[in-house]
Amino acid sequence: MNKRISALLLGTALVLGAVTGASAQTMDKNVKIGSLSDQSSLYADVGGPGSTLAAQMAVEDSGLTKKGWNIEVITGDHQNKPDVGSNIARQWYDVDKVDVIVDVPNSGVALAVNNVTKEKNKIFINSGAATSDLTNAQCTPNTVHWTYDTYNLAHGTGGALVKAGGDSWFFLTADYAFGAALERDTTAVVKAEGGKVLGGVKHPLNTSDFSSFLLQAQASKAKIIGLANAGGDTTNSIKQAAEFGIVAGGQKLAALLLFISDVNALGLNVAQGLNFTETFYWDLNDQTRSFGKRFSERMKNKQMPTMVHAGVYAGVLHYLKVLEKEGGNSHDGAKIVAAMKAMPTDDPLFGKGTIEPNGRKIHPAYLFEVKKPSESKGPWDYYKLVSTIPADKAFTPLDKSTCPLLKK
């Protein structure tokens, strides 16, 4: 009896092995892209429906469908819950045969999807999440982190503010993976530049009232109040800080992560003068303007693309370029990502760049300042370029990355 069972098991294993082995080697021209994002809450304008549109535009602009490729983009809502996100990812990979998941704002969800992707040997091109852990301790051979990260934000904005005299800090931190990573990375920069951190307060995600937290920040007498949060949390903090006279009282706000949709929501009256780091702005050059216009015309609320949307577009474009060069889709995640790293990137939105062995996409970053209402010529004309951080300075240097993939 036992022998029969083990024979059966062995047979099944052999058949399964043959099937999976065969599928890994078959090349076809079918691609399925899953745009997994927050579709209805505080990050929906940052990623959300815009990310799906950006992925679709990348598919159209790649020209592959005209060459007979069958490429489909599907959408999912992770509701900012890591368990929901990883369940959708599992279902997409196992049942719906999704090849690549893109976007995924919210670092907590992104880290969960990162694990599932590695386990299933698929591909994760992250644009929306910020945690630098994705290319450090949690790095995998299946993930590319495209647009920005907490190291990049901390050095861009934090470094610039400390150098300009803001040497004492108090943090308002969103109480999850992203906030913790951003506070940690910014604290390191502040200390390295000779500043000190006087304290901080952790607030729940998606809080509408910040007055209590702002009063604590005010009482700390820190020169800079660092906002280690994003989306609606950041806009509410900034708006209510103005109401409580915090900026007028001599303290400065550092929006460590701010998107153009946030500036639009705040209005220039409140947002003017804020300094922050981004890696994309629609009004940078002719190519970004042309993309911005095409994108905005197709969005229901006519919004301009955020850097997250731009990252989804550029990431999908590069992925499809690699597939075309390979002559088909092998559906072998790690192999395709290795090819993506081997091929230099070049797209209309971020220019020329590379993907490092730890999965970190490298391109320049920009320090922007929000214009005064009198300087803005029309809708979505919001940013002044303060300085450009060159690609080799914008992200974690490879020798400082703690990614296990680098220890070979």
Place this chain on the structure above:
Amino acid sequence: MKVPGGSPPGIPSLPCQTERERPNTMQALYAQLLVGLINGSFYALLSLGLAVIFGMLNIINFAHGALYMMGAFCAYFLLTYGGINYWWALILAPVIVGGFGILLERTMLQWLTGLDHLYGLLLTFGLALIIQGVFQNYFGSSGLPYAIPDLLKGGVNLGFMYLPIYRGWVVIFSLVVCIATWYLIEKTRLGAYLRAATENPTLVRAFGINVPRMITLTYGLGVGLAALAGVLSAPINQVRPLMGADLIIVVFAVVVIGGMGSIMGSIITGFALGVIEGLTKYFYPEASNTVVFVLMVLVLLVKPTGLTGRAS
């Protein structure tokens, strides 16, 4: 000391701020109490509307948050497309959204009279999802700006904290509205008819009173209160499609703690919970989103009808 509103708008100049003494713990505590009271006034206004609707119509109005959001959007539209300022919006938005509420009651809710609570809950929940979805589709999720009216810009330095004048106005205004509503329902003849109509509609109708019309107007009043809270909140929060969805669960907890349908209960609990939440934000901020529900559990364990509710 009053500090006049200066330029840029919304950011008052505050000369004495930097010279102020570092606040001690007691001062910080007072500040939290005051901030809690301000938030409590929103809870009170919203839960008051819910209590009125539940008390008179027996409907658990899950669309209340969406109608609150519509109030804020209404103020935004009036200002942006009609040039109509905040003060007019305080009157017009509740009337417009209240009118929409009356339409809802006439076309849908009235058919639920006499049915189980669950039907009303499901219908209004569905309505809330549809209304929020439509707004989100056209205006995105991050919201639209609405400035504080010029007259209420600036702030007052109370010594222990800097109080924005607008927030002070919110507390006083909502207190007045709450007390007026309570008076209307508990102390006037109209209120007496209303209360009688909910107890025994057939008998009240026999006296020649048009009960269905009274119920429709009551729903309109409850919805108007929600819209009024929306206008009040527009300058403090972003005008966002989900602003009501984020708040409604807390407000329901307030109504349950206060005792379903109890007018005074919801007013007092609204203010009290705002204060308790403010204190939690000071002592243990991570729990500030859950403290209300912990309290709800405790209250229901001890007194299942809520603090001021009557057993039916």
